[in-house]
Amino acid sequence: MESKNLVQLKNINNETFEFEKLSSNNSLLIKNCFNIKVNIKNKINKITIENSNQILITLQKLVVGLDISKSKYVLLNLDSFIGSIDNQSLIPSIELFKSDLYLIGTINKYKDIIISHQSSNLYQIDL
Numbered sequence: 001m002e003s004k005n006l007v008q009l010k011n012i013n014n015e016t017f018e019f020e021k022l023s024s025n026n027s028l029l030i031k032n033c034f035n036i037k038v039n040i041k042n043k044i045n046k047i048t049i050e051n052s053n054q055i056l057i058t059l060q061k062l063v064v065g066l067d068i069s070k071s072k073y074v075l076l077n078l079d080s081f082i083g084s085i086d087n088q089s090l091i092p093s094i095e096l097f098k099s100d101l102y103l104i105g106t107i108n109k110y111k112d113i114i115i116s117h118q119s120s121n122l123y124q125i126d127l
Contacts, residue, residue: 005045009033019044024063030055049074049099065093065113068101068120075125077104096120 008029009017016037022028022044030038033052043061049068057066058077068074076094094101096117103110103124115122 009036009038012036062092065095067095068099069097071099073100073102075102075104078109096122 005025006027006029007019007022008031010029010031011033013034014036016039018039018041019028020041022040022042024043024045026044027046027048028038028040028044030036030047030049030052032050033055035054036052037056038058040057040059043063044059045063047057047059047062047066049055049057049066049071051069052071052074054073055071056075056077060079062078066076091114092112093114093116096115098119099117100121101117101123103122106126107124110124
């Protein structure tokens with residue numbers, strides 16, 4: 001379900017979603033979901049995950065950042081951060097609140113990202 005530039009996945013369980021035509025103008029909201037896989041083949045501005053469990057996000061390019069609140073077992077497989085919109089530099093960020101995030105791949109992939117976490121756990125997994 002899409003409203004303007006916000007793509008919303010709400011109250012969905014055990015599904016896989018493939019997004020091929022998103023852009024840096026789009027944002028994704030995942031709310032109250034369980035065991036979903038989201039594959040983003042291009043780029044997306046921002047992803048917000050709320051009250052969800054067992055979420056796998058695989059994406060090529062994230063422009064601004066990722067907000068995760070009250071979610072467990074969120075796995076992120078990211079190729080790169082873009083860090084700019086319309087030639088304006090941005091500092092990419094990941095913000096966690098009462099959540100678990102697993103970063104997939106070498107830690108060097110995430111070295112230029114500001115990661116803030118409150119009452120959360122951050123893990124790194126080499127595959």
